[in-house]
Amino acid sequence: MQDIRAPAWPGIAPIHPNGSMPDQGSLPLHLKLQRLTRVSAEAAVCQSCIKSEVRSHLNPMSINLSKGQRLDLSKTNPTLTQLTVGLGWNPRRTTGKEFDLDATAFLVKADGKVRTEKDIVFYNKDYQNHASGAVRHGGDNRDGQGDGDDEKLFVNLTKLPADIDKVVIAVSIFAARKRRQNFGMVDGAYVRLVDESQPAAQQEILRYDLSEDASSVTAMIFARLYRKDGGWRFEAVGQGFEGGLARLCQEHGIAAEEEQDD
Numbered sequence: 397m398q399d400i401r402a403p404a405w406p407g408i409a410p411i412h413p414n415g416s417m418p419d420q421g422s423l424p425l426h427l428k429l430q431r432l433t434r435v436s437a438e439a440a441v442c443q444s445c446i447k448s449e450v451r452s453h454l455n456p457m458s459i460n461l462s463k464g465q466r467l468d469l470s471k472t473n474p475t476l477t478q479l480t481v482g483l484g485w486n487p488r489r490t491t492g493k494e495f496d497l498d499a500t501a502f503l504v505k506a507d508g509k510v511r512t513e514k515d516i517v518f519y520n521k522d523y524q525n526h527a528s529g530a531v532r533h534g535g536d537n538r539d540g541q542g543d544g545d546d547e548k549l550f551v552n553l554t555k556l557p558a559d560i561d562k563v564v565i566a567v568s569i570f571a572a573r574k575r576r577q578n579f580g581m582v583d584g585a586y587v588r589l590v591d592e593s594q595p596a597a598q599q600e601i602l603r604y605d606l607s608e609d610a611s612s613v614t615a616m617i618f619a620r621l622y623r624k625d626g627g628w629r630f631e632a633v634g635q636g637f638e639g640g641l642a643r644l645c646q647e648h649g650i651a652a653e654e655e656q657d658d
C-alpha cells in the first residue's frame with residue numbers, strides 16, 4: 397500500500413491508496429486549490445435570494461433520474477440553450493464542522509481531459525467564469541443552510557467551444573479529510589437542471605437525488621452534459637472518488653494540491 401503521507405511528486409498532493417495514480421505525464425498543469433481566494437461572504441451570491449427564486453421554478457413535469465440514466469435534451473427540451481445546474485444538500489444535524497459542498501464544472505474534450513486548467517469552473521474567484529462565457533459559478537455556499545439550491549452553475553450551451561465535448565458536473569466536500577467527512581454523512585444531496593432559455597417559462601427539466609452508499613467518498617461526479625448527434629444529452633453518473641476536488645482535477649488531467657482548512 398502506498399504511503400499516503402508521502403507526496404506523489406514535488407508539489408502534488410498525495411493520493412489515497414484506494415485511488416489509482418494518474419500518469420504524471422498527462423498532468424502538465426498544476427492547479428492550487430486555494431482557500432484564500434474563495435469568495436467572501438459579502439461577495440458571494442445571496443443564497444436566500446437564490447432559494448426564493450428557485451422555488452418558483454419547480455415544475456411537476458420534471459423527470460427524476462436514477463444513477464446511470466440518460467436524457468436526450470434535444471428531444472425533451474429542443475429549444476434549450478441556457479440552463480442552470482442546481483446543487484443542494486442539507487446542513488449538518490450533528491455536532492462538528494458544517495458540510496461545505498463545492499460544485500465544480502470540468503469542460504473536457506472527447507478524451508475526458510480539460511484543455512487547460514482554465515477549463516475548470518469552481519469556487520476560486522479566478523475560476524468562476526469560463527473564458528468562453530459558457531459556464532459561470534454562482535457563488536460558494538459553505539454550510540447548506542436553507543431550502544433549495546445551495547450552489548449553482550450557469551451554462552450556455554451555444555457558447556461552449558466546439559472542442560469541448562462534455563461538461564462534467566462534480567461535487568466535492570471541502571477539506572473532507574481534515575474534517576473527517578464523506579458523502580455518506582451528507583443528507584439530501586441532489587443535482588437538478590433548470591431550463592433558463594425562456595425566462596418567462598423557466599422550468600425544472602430533471603432532478604437526480606443522490607442515494608448511493610458513499611461512506612468513503614469525498615468527491616463525486618454527479619452528472620455529465622455531453623454532445624451526441626448534434627445535440628446535448630444528460631447522464632446521471634453518481635461516480636464517487638476519494639481525495640476531494642484535487643482528485644477530481646487529476647481525473648480530468650490537472651494536477652492539484654489538496655485543499656486545506658482554515
Ligand SMILES: [Ca+2]
Nearest residue numbers: 496497498537
Ligand atoms: Ca461550498
